[in-house]
Amino acid sequence: MIIQHGACALPGADEFRRLDIRVVDGRIVALEPALEPEAGEETIDAAGLQVFPGAIDPHVHFDEPGFTQREDFLHGSMAAARGGVTTVIDMPCTSLPPVTSLAKLRIKLAAMGQRSVVDFGLFGGVSGHRIEEALERDMAELAPEVLGFKCYLISGMDSFTAVDHFGLARALNTAARLGRPLLLHAEDPSYVNAATVACKARSVSGGQTATWDDYVESRPMGAELAAIAAAISYARPGSRNGGQVQADLRPWLHIVHVGTADAVELLAGFGQGASCETCPQYLVFSRDDFVTLGSALKTAPPVKEAGNAERLWQQLADGRIAFAASDHAPAPAAEKNSGSVWTDYGGIPGSGTLFPLLYSEGFRRGRLGLSALLRASCGAAAARYGLVSAKGSLAVGKDADLALVDPAATRTVRGDALLSKGTITPFEGMTLAGDVVLTMVRGRTVWDGQRATDERPDAGIVVAPGWGKQLRWGNL
Numbered sequence: 001m002i003i004q005h006g007a008c009a010l011p012g013a014d015e016f017r018r019l020d021i022r023v024v025d026g027r028i029v030a031l032e033p034a035l036e037p038e039a040g041e042e043t044i045d046a047a048g049l050q051v052f053p054g055a056i057d058p059h060v061h062f063d064e065p066g067f068t069q070r071e072d073f074l075h076g077s078m079a080a081a082r083g084g085v086t087t088v089i090d091m092p093c094t095s096l097p098p099v100t101s102l103a104k105l106r107i108k109l110a111a112m113g114q115r116s117v118v119d120f121g122l123f124g125g126v127s128g129h130r131i132e133e134a135l136e137r138d139m140a141e142l143a144p145e146v147l148g149f150k151c152y153l154i155s156g157m158d159s160f161t162a163v164d165h166f167g168l169a170r171a172l173n174t175a176a177r178l179g180r181p182l183l184l185h186a187e188d189p190s191y192v193n194a195a196t197v198a199c200k201a202r203s204v205s206g207g208q209t210a211t212w213d214d215y216v217e218s219r220p221m222g223a224e225l226a227a228i229a230a231a232i233s234y235a236r237p238g239s240r241n242g243g244q245v246q247a248d249l250r251p252w253l254h255i256v257h258v259g260t261a262d263a264v265e266l267l268a269g270f271g272q273g274a275s276c277e278t279c280p281q282y283l284v285f286s287r288d289d290f291v292t293l294g295s296a297l298k299t300a301p302p303v304k305e306a307g308n309a310e311r312l313w314q315q316l317a318d319g320r321i322a323f324a325a326s327d328h329a330p331a332p333a334a335e336k337n338s339g340s341v342w343t344d345y346g347g348i349p350g351s352g353t354l355f356p357l358l359y360s361e362g363f364r365r366g367r368l369g370l371s372a373l374l375r376a377s378c379g380a381a382a383a384r385y386g387l388v389s390a391k392g393s394l395a396v397g398k399d400a401d402l403a404l405v406d407p408a409a410t411r412t413v414r415g416d417a418l419l420s421k422g423t424i425t426p427f428e429g430m431t432l433a434g435d436v437v438l439t440m441v442r443g444r445t446v447w448d449g450q451r452a453t454d455e456r457p458d459a460g461i462v463v464a465p466g467w468g469k470q471l472r473w474g475n476l
């Protein structure tokens with residue numbers, strides 16, 4: 001097969017190049033100015049389109065099994081594909097059982113079955129529950145199957161609890177020894193838990209319903225900074241966690257969904273080698289937007305003060321933020337609108353809008369150059385999570401994971417057309433420059449925008465569930 005006449009986004013380049021792409025057995029075998037089709041060879045005409053490497057969404061909650069009223073792999077992966085994502089990495093904490101041991105990972109894989117339409121990796125989890133019993137053994141058994149380990153310094157989940165600082169240090173040591181990043185949800189519990197009690201009491205004693213200001217003030221910027229400072233402290237070389245002098249663990253530390261620009265600067269200054277990600281919600285909104293969006297915008301951490309977003313764009317452009325992720329975590333209306341800011345579900349469907357927002361609000365508005373867009377949308381995540389031999393760029397030898405964008409089109413975000421089980425999105429009604437008209441995973445078209453209609457957006461999914469395969473570190 002040849003994808004002809006497209007404007008190709010090559011790694012490191014800040015200009016598109018008009019190249020043909022030959023794909024054989026799902027891999028890119030040639031990238032040249034003019035390839036002659038062989039007899040019977042299929043061609044796709046990409047004239048007028050921009051050809052990107054498929055985006056990687058390295059932070060999704062597809063909730064299967066256990067919370068499939070919120071999301072499952074079929075719907076989550078369809079939403080991802082529609083937005084140009086060809087690889088997702090699923091979090092260990094929002095399924096039942098959570099993925100905290102190899103036996104539980106196998107239960108999850110069996111329950112998921114063959115339903116993903118895009119390739120996927122899994123993260124293992126380090127829950128406070130397991131820490132005394134079997135932390136090192138569980139992590140060692142999980143390592144061959146997972147692309148990293150996730151833990152929380154604060155957790156709202158009974159089934160996956162937070163670790164304390166000592167647990168964090170142990171988990172980081174163990175992850176480094178196993179050659180996997182440790183991903184940290186970084187909000188300081190000793191601030192947030194106490195502040196939540198105080199903010200709840202304030203509205204109760206005032207006889208008022210709690211407001212979004214109460215929620216945001218219970219999880220302020222300082223709580224992100226404090227948690228990241230702690231993590232860096234235990235990762236620094238020479239730290240004597242548990243009595244042993246340790247190596248520099250900072251290169252194994254990754255902070256998920258950073259929403260505070262000062263936190264990125266702290267990490268860049270003292271966390272050399274550590275990495276972080278941000279999400280479109282932090283790049284687009286500020287706390288002032290709760291007034292109009294309400295619970296549709298609720299995430300943890302919450303979006304922060306105005307001014308952060310523009311600084312986060314700069315940090316994403318210059319690489320202090322390694323990449324973007326969606327933190328896709330939808331929930332049905334009954335859970336999103338529970339009647340209280342404290343109990344409304346925190347999470348949004350984001351996988352399908354991740355790349356379109358980076359493209360429209362980043363690249364097209366001049367906040368990200370082309371090479372920065374490529375790093376932020378796929379290149380850096382592929383490198384961070386051991387996928388770089390097959391994923392993350394348009395190059396000979398890589399998987400033919402492609403997102404074809406019509407730069408002249410626009411797309412208005414509609415929650416009921418996301419293909420996710422979740423339809424409540426803070427991006428509802430935003431009109432984005434460009435549209436993903438075709439998504440290909442290992443040479444197979446997964447999303448074909450020409451087949452989709454307003455009534456049946458899911459008709460654009462043209463591959464059978466199960467085309468997506470599990471990815472392991474190093475493409476093993």
Ligand SMILES: [Zn+2]
Nearest residue numbers: 059061091327
């Ligand atoms: Zn998350």
